[in-house]
Structure formats: structure tokens, C-alpha cells
Amino acid sequence: DTAVSQTPKYLVTQMGNDKSIKCEQNLGHDTMYWYKQDSKKFLKIMFSYNNKELIINETVPNRFSPKSPDKAHLNLHINSLELGDSAVYFCASTRQANTGELFFGEGSRLTVL
């Protein structure tokens, strides 16, 4: 049973399209995150949710909209995709928000053509 699972694993799409990435964790954690990893492997936080409530929203364009229907799910919707959105997006969760001990999903590789 995968602890943090993301779908799809790969996504290839045209500029201007809208796409979503889904994330589910079965660890019973209250806090979930979205991270973006660029081509140089640099990891940057995008959003953090605690018990369905938005906690962190780093300087991310408003084309990116996270949605948390319940504390086990955190989905990422991206409107009007741009070339620069191409990256690997990682979902993560943590049991205790003050530890930094994150469990990451396998990542969703988004390629915008």
C-alpha cells in the first residue's frame, strides 16, 4: 500500500491547457504539501494545507489552485499551462507539522509542449 500516491505519474500536454494532479495519503497525517522540482533538481514548496486549511502559499502564480476535499487528499489544478510549468511536482505529508519529517509521493512529471 503506497503511503503517498500521486496520479498521473506522467503528463504531457500543450500550452494553454488546464490539467490536474491528484494526491492521496493513507498515513492519517493532517498536513500536506505540494513541491515543485525543476530541471536542476531544486525543490521548492508551493503550498501547505493543514486539515484542509491553506497554511502556506508561496509566490505561486494564481493559475495554480490547490484543493483539499478532505485531509487525506490534496489536488493541484493548473490553468493555462505555460512552458515554464514543466517540472516534477511532488506531494508530501507529515504527521507533525513542526518536525520537517515529510513523506513524499513518487512525483508527477509534467511536460508542457
Next chain:
Amino acid sequence: GQQLNQSPQSMFIQEGEDVSMNCTSSSIFNTWLWYKQDPGEGPVLLIALYKAGELTSNGRLTAQFGITRKDSFLNISASIPSDVGIYFCAGRMNNNAGNMLTFGGGTRLMVKP
């Protein structure tokens, strides 16, 4: 914003050799963590450090939380081929609400059998 300088950026070593990598920051962190990312996977937590001066081991891995709270190092002894991957340091401050981690740029480790 905070920055973590991780070095070296990459290492190519012979199986059996010891490895050392470090992370420095201009800011003080309350928690230092080390993650490993295998190709096509998400980062996995290796070691978490919570006190300045703390030295913690996990098998062949040893990490230390620098006494100034601005640095940390990770050592791997007697490297083996499965140690290949990207190692990330991460720091966390207590004074943010969302448990935001700052990641280093990663150290790419390659091991020659």
C-alpha cells in the same frame, strides 16, 4: 529568502570509499534533515537532527547538526552501489506557521563498483 548552500554538487567515487557532504546557511535553523532521492522517486528521509551539536547515525550514515545552527554535514561510510542518488539537506525554523522547509541544491552521488 533563506538559502542553503550544499556541497559538493556532485561526487563520483569508488565503491568502498567514505563520502562527506555539507550544507551551510546564512540563517539559523532549529531542525536539520537529510533526504535521499533515487531516480524517478520522491525524496526519502534519512536522518533528522533537532539539537545543536547533535550527532546521529542511521546504519552507515552519520549526520551532525552544527553547533552554530547554521550548518550540517552527512557522512556515508563504505559506500555501495545502491548509495547512488541525490542527497538533499533541508532546514526548518521554528518561527514559521507552516513547517516550511528550505532545501539545499542537492549532492548527486555516483558510485563506481
